[in-house]
Amino acid sequence: MRLAVIGAGSIGLAVAWRAARRGAEVTVFDPDPGSGASRVAAGMIAAVTEAEFGEEDMIPFMAESAEAWPSFAAELEEASGIAVGHRDAPxxxxxxxxxxxxxxxxxxxxxxxxxxxxxxxxxxxxxxxxxxxxxxxxxxxxxxGDHAVDPRAVHEALLAAAERAGAAFRAERVTDPADVDADRVVLAAGCGCADFGLPIRPxxxxxxxxxxxxxxxxxxxxxxxxxxxxxxxxxxxxxxxxxxxxxxxxxxxxxxxxxxxxxxxxxxxxxxxxxxxxxxxxxxxxxxFRPTAPDNLPLLGHLDARTIAATGHYRHGIALIPATAAYVADLVFGADTAVRKAFDPLRFEEGP
Ligand SMILES: Cc1cc2nc3c(=O)[nH]c(=O)nc-3n(C[C@H](O)[C@H](O)[C@H](O)COP(=O)(O)OP(=O)(O)OC[C@H]3O[C@@H](n4cnc5c(N)ncnc54)[C@H](O)[C@@H]3O)c2cc1C
Structure with a gap:
């Protein structure tokens, strides 16, 4: 399967790495990988102290990702040869x-x-x-249980791991995802996803x-x-x-x-x-610039049969790398994943 990932921030790269390892033929498009929020972030993995009233739907996803971080970090270090600074201090x-x-x-x-x-x-x-x-x-x-990682090291490691897993990189800005030649397209362009019509604000x-x-x-x-x-x-x-x-x-x-x-x-x-x-x-x-949806929850899921949104991580995009990569890779391969309704990217569309 030919997968195009638009955006080489940490979300796009993590999806690209996971999908390439599962056998997809991956091409990542980004004119300037790492120029977005991923290399600015502090790197907190804070399933507890990032909890906010009104964003309770995030709590289980944040917890799942926090649980996954230690083994994800170890695997990423092994795959890339780059230490990612995961620290389990409280x-x-x-x-x-x-x-x-x-x-x-x-x-x-x-x-x-x-x-x-x-x-x-x-x-x-x-x-x-x-x-x-x-x-x-x-x-x-x-x-x-609230820890931290070095987001710049994570980004470098994800670039190396995706490349080693066979992903190809094209230093191009995509203007219309419909023009990209691929079986599946993942939109992971952070705040750039607003240009594709997604309800994202910086x-x-x-x-x-x-x-x-x-x-x-x-x-x-x-x-x-x-x-x-x-x-x-x-x-x-x-x-x-x-x-x-x-x-x-x-x-x-x-x-x-x-x-x-x-x-x-x-x-x-x-x-x-x-x-x-x-x-x-x-x-x-x-x-x-934190890519943010109107309700501050991520946009994760199918927009149509070919196109999948993976953005809107707001303040949590580093914490949510492992859980997002696993969920979106499952969607790419059409696995029977329980759909996360709260993150449905079409939830803001008016019904008939
Ligand atoms: C000050 C600050 C502190 C933060 N601290 C934390 C923290 O402690 N913990 C945490 O979990 N999160 C934190 N975050 C949030 C986190 O940084 C983001 O949620 C996350 O980095 C989003 O990653 P991304 O890959 O979706 O987007 P980005 O990292 O913004 O990457 C988007 C990429 O898409 C590319 N792109 C854009 N448009 C196009 C196009 N048309 N075609 C091709 N490519 C395109 C860009 O060049 C860029 O490389 C912080 C954010 C900020 C700003």
Whole structure:
């Protein structure tokens, strides 16, 4: 079977890799692989602390993907020869002020509904788990099963693995998927899927990449926090990289405006939470666009007999790589997969 995958972000590549390994003749189209959100992301695999009211349909899919990540990472490293920085350190969600702590307590009922482990922690206990936290921290919750991966390494590894599995790459922008010569076509062009008529909007986000100098400590957990009402996360990697994020706005596809203000706010709040960050080297400010459907849930499934949507992963596209790749590869091969109705890409179409 000849499969065309449009978009070489991590979603498209993971589908391409899985399908090529199952015997499809795969061609991936992208004028600039990795130029989308996949190489901007922080890399949290957060089935609990990413749970949001109104997005409960995501919870089982996020849990399934989080469970799959350790073996997916091992397999990907084996197939590509590239380490993907999967780290099983726990996640701490803490508040800096009483109002922030109250908001976390409100959210923790939803966290517990995921069925995964969530432990309440008073301020002093949270500083035992993460000694770099500010003394002002009011405590929060510890989530042992929310982990992280290095999304840039994952993207590189997926490129190598897809290529080694036999996928061909064409550095071309597709304007009309109907013109692509293939038996099946997967639309995985992130925010570019809006050009194919899919209901996708770009949700812009900025993150900072910093580096703890030699001998300087970095947080050993993923630190998520609320600082005076604003959410924030700090993700450390074994490489010494520390990612601080993120902003969120919907002002179109311009990556250049507002980065100074975004960097200022993220730095100030992250230093409030982890004062040691003031001593780090600031290496990069990057902006990406989260491909987002009207209800913030993915668009996964058939648009017609030949065309399958694999987009709309919003804030969760890295966390959802393993589950998406497995589900979409099954759809490509026509396997008898239980259809995920909540993610039906045609759910916004008006009935007759
Ligand atoms: C600041 C920020 C932080 C994030 N943090 C996290 C996180 O911690 N955890 C998490 O799970 N997710 C996170 N995300 C979300 C995640 O990055 C996205 O959901 C995910 O990367 C989407 O991947 P994708 O492959 O669908 O799209 P993209 O990575 O955007 O890739 C789309 C690709 O399609 C190509 N393309 C576009 N149009 C065409 C066309 N017409 N023809 C051919 N190719 C085309 C582009 O060149 C691009 O390479 C974050 C996102 C941002 C912006």
């Amino acid at each position: 996640t701490l969600m803490v508040g800096l002020e009483d109002g922030d702590r109250a908001e976390i307590d409100r959210q923790s009922g939803l966290y517990r509904s995921t069925g995964r482990e969530v432990r309440a922690l008073p301020g002093r206990e949270s500083r035992k788990v993460e000694p770099l936290l500010s003394h002002r921290t009011r405590g929060g919750v510890l989530v042992p 949700v812009r986000g900025a993150v900072l990449r910093l580096r703890a100098g030699t001998g300087r400590p970095a947080p050993r957990t993923v630190v998520r926090g609320r600082v005076a009402g604003h959410p924030l996360y700090i993700v450390s990697r074994d490489s010494g990289e520390v990612v601080v994020g993120s902003t969120s706005d919907e002002r179109g596809l311009d990556p250049t405006t507002g980065t100074a203000g975004a960097a200022h706010d993220l730095l100030r709040r992250s230093i409030d939470l982890v004062p040691e960050i003031a001593e780090y080297h600031l290496e990069e400010v990057s902006v990406g």
